[in-house]
Amino acid sequence: xxxxxxxxxxxxxxxxxxxxxxxxxxxxxxxxxxxxxxxxxxxxxxxxxxxxxxxxxxxxxxxxxxxxxxxxxxxxxxxxxxxxxxxxxxxxxxxxxxxxxxxxxxxxxxxxxxxxxxxxxxxx
Numbered sequence: 001x002x003x004x005x006x007x008x009x010x011x012x013x014x015x016x017x018x019x020x021x022x023x024x025x026x027x028x029x030x031x032x033x034x035x036x037x038x039x040x041x042x043x044x045x046x047x048x049x050x051x052x053x054x055x056x057x058x059x060x061x062x063x064x065x066x067x068x069x070x071x072x073x074x075x076x077x078x079x080x081x082x083x084x085x086x087x088x089x090x091x092x093x094x095x096x097x098x099x100x101x102x103x104x105x106x107x108x109x110x111x112x113x114x115x116x117x118x119x120x121x122x123x124x
Contacts, residue, residue: 012054016115019058025114029092079121082107
């Protein structure tokens with residue numbers, strides 16, 4: 001057996017149909033910030049505390065795809081106040097898949113992003 005070569009997740013990217021729509025959702029509804037990193041056809045998002053970053057990456061082939069829902073990916077973010085996040089998401093008219101409840105990592109809520117993927121937010 002090889003040694004522990006893998007050190008951990010370095011970066012994640014969500015492939016999206018509409019980059020501007022996704023950027024607006026993650027920035028204005030979920031409260032992420034746009035990182036000052038310029039990339040063609042991509043936007044890097046980060047938290048205020050910069051506890052991790054991920055990219056939204058425009059993929060032209062997805063524009064004609066019937067569905068990319070969940071694509072075998074589970075994404076979880078830590079959150080200061082799960083209940084407050086759920087409230088603001090509902091006020092913005094976005095979809096809450098599973099309301100705030102106690103789960104294996106504290107309070108959690110599942111929200112659907114513009115391309116139909118479910119993203120879980122749990123208490124820090």
